[in-house]
Amino acid sequence: MIDIHNHIIYEFDDGAKNLEMALDMLKMAADQGITDVFATSHFNEVVHPEMEEDYFRKLDILRNESARLNLNLGLHSGSETFFHHYIENTIKMRRTGTLAEKGLYALMEFPLYLMPNGVEETLFKLNTDGVIPIIAHPERYSALHERPEKILHFIRFGGLLQVNAGSLVGDFGRTVKKIAVWLVENRYVHFIGSDAHSTGGRCFKMDKAAKMLADIVPADYLDAIVRGNGQKILDNVPLEKLAVQEPETPKGFLSRMKEKIGIGVR
Numbered sequence: 001m002i003d004i005h006n007h008i009i010y011e012f013d014d015g016a017k018n019l020e021m022a023l024d025m026l027k028m029a030a031d032q033g034i035t036d037v038f039a040t041s042h043f044n045e046v047v048h049p050e051m052e053e054d055y056f057r058k059l060d061i062l063r064n065e066s067a068r069l070n071l072n073l074g075l076h077s078g079s080e081t082f083f084h085h086y087i088e089n090t091i092k093m094r095r096t097g098t099l100a101e102k103g104l105y106a107l108m109e110f111p112l113y114l115m116p117n118g119v120e121e122t123l124f125k126l127n128t129d130g131v132i133p134i135i136a137h138p139e140r141y142s143a144l145h146e147r148p149e150k151i152l153h154f155i156r157f158g159g160l161l162q163v164n165a166g167s168l169v170g171d172f173g174r175t176v177k178k179i180a181v182w183l184v185e186n187r188y189v190h191f192i193g194s195d196a197h198s199t200g201g202r203c204f205k206m207d208k209a210a211k212m213l214a215d216i217v218p219a220d221y222l223d224a225i226v227r228g229n230g231q232k233i234l235d236n237v238p239l240e241k242l243a244v245q246e247p248e249t250p251k252g253f254l255s256r257m258k259e260k261i262g263i264g265v266r
Contacts, residue, residue, distance in 0.1 A: 025199055036230065078099040103236075
């Protein structure tokens with residue numbers, strides 16, 4: 001399996017608290033059959049050069065230590081970039097902007113409780129610039145819980161979806177699990193990610209999620225969302241965009257009344 005979303009870089013964001021925890025997390029990943037991990041620490045609009053230097057220094061330490069421990073894990077750079085209206089510029093300007101520094105895929109997130117304006121325009125701009133945006137854990141955005149079909153709007157404007165393994169196994173509540181399963185069942189999802197932050201409650205649970213999904217979706221699709229599509233990121237190959245049916249335009253009051261009384265109906 002390939003995990004495209006986690007917070008393995010220690011003493012950096014709200015992820016691993018120290019080097020020991022980060023290595024314990026990587027051991028958990030290896031034990032689950034994960035072969036590659038993208039270290040997607042949180043980054044905001046302002047990224048100082050010192051931050052990236054610290055990030056890559058710790059990533060190199062983790063690579064060396066995991067090799068010393070014979071974990072057989074590929075560790076790749078990246079970020080989970082918080083949405084802002086000039087995110088396309090931020091992504092272009094820094095090494096951590098795209099996954100594995102390949103310039104093609106970028107992982108981004110939104111506020112959990114409020115969906116900002118301008119999302120569609122930003123997704124369109126990123127695609128125009130040759131960057132494929134991956135939306136992190138769309139099932140967790142409470143602003144979309146009452147109308148989860150709005151998540152499909154991300155896809156219509158060129159986004160790919162990454163669902164958390166923890167969401168699928170119920171770590172974030174019934175509503176989040178229901179939406180996550182619905183997205184996977186309908187094959188709207190391109191990636192399952194761990195979003196691991198520690199060795200505790202928010203740890204690598206890719207194996208648990210994959211076992212659960214084995215009874216829900218075909219084997220080829222399951223392999224794609226836990227391994228194959230992640231490999232395409234490493235190979236720098238664009239994934240095929242999903243075709244999502246456009247929502248029907250709501251009928252106005254006059255149209256509904258005409259249908260009701262038979263005017264204009266043949």
